[in-house]
Amino acid sequence: MLKRTAALAIFIALAPVFPALAQPAGNVALINRQTPRPGMAEKYEAARKKHMGWHKGQKDSWGWFTWEVVSGESSGTYFTGTFGHAWKDFDGREKFEQQDDADVNRTIGPTLAQVFASYYVRRADLSLTQASGDPPSAYSLLTYFRVKPDGVNDFVEGVKKVNEGIKKTSWPQAGPSGWFQLVNGGEGPLFVLSQGRASWAAFAPNDKTLDQMMEEAYGKEQGAAILASLRKAIHSSRTETIKYRADLSYVPAK
Secondary structure: OOOOHOOOOOOOOOOOOOOOOOOOOOOOOEEEEEEEEEOEEEEEEEEHHHHHHHHHOOOOOOOOOEEEEEEOOOHHHHHHHHEEHHHHHOOOOHHHHHHHHHHHHOOOOEEEEEEEEEEEEEEOOOOOOOOOOOOOOOOEEEEEEOOOOOHHHHHHHHHHHHHHHHHOOOOOOOOEEEEEEEEEEEOOOOEEEEEEEHHHHHOOOOOOOOOHHHHHHEEEEEEEHHHHHHHHOEEEEEEHHHHHHHHEEEOOOO
């Protein structure tokens, strides 16, 4: 999907990522981030469709899902990702990747201002739901947590306790959710919470806040202490919304 010489080396620190998807064999995801040149979005989309046709013609066994960023500082950027792989799955595709890159350079390349790539793993131990979404949700709310290096353990334990609180109180969830962690290709530690949304109406917040839920689950003092430890571990956070673009995606025949 892009030059592999860059794939392991460059990716912005808080690069948008991907919603939870069905993952048949592994937990590794490769995400390509593409920013069209000013005024080239329409041509980019046409080129992306053409390149997905190339994948179909090659009978690629990997699915490639595309999203458009519709809110936040990366609005107008697109993400194409493949999910559910073991690390060994990336071996033995060198010839295919060379042909893939060549077609990208011919079709999509002239429309691009920037291209980055990164590798993430889905953290099943932190995720409330099974990997799901085939097709993916219409939208996904992404929350990025850049964690302090010495706070990773506190962050992970805090997320687990919040999840237990959600289960205890049956705190309403608007759609499938999953946690991902950056493992290669950017500044970290970085964790991403992806929450699927079927429509804009589903973005409405719960009547009960996170703090109120934790108080109900653990009591006022313990609930506040858990959240204080979790929040102390976070260096910064931000959110954005991405829209699934089925027309720019490739799903192999089953």
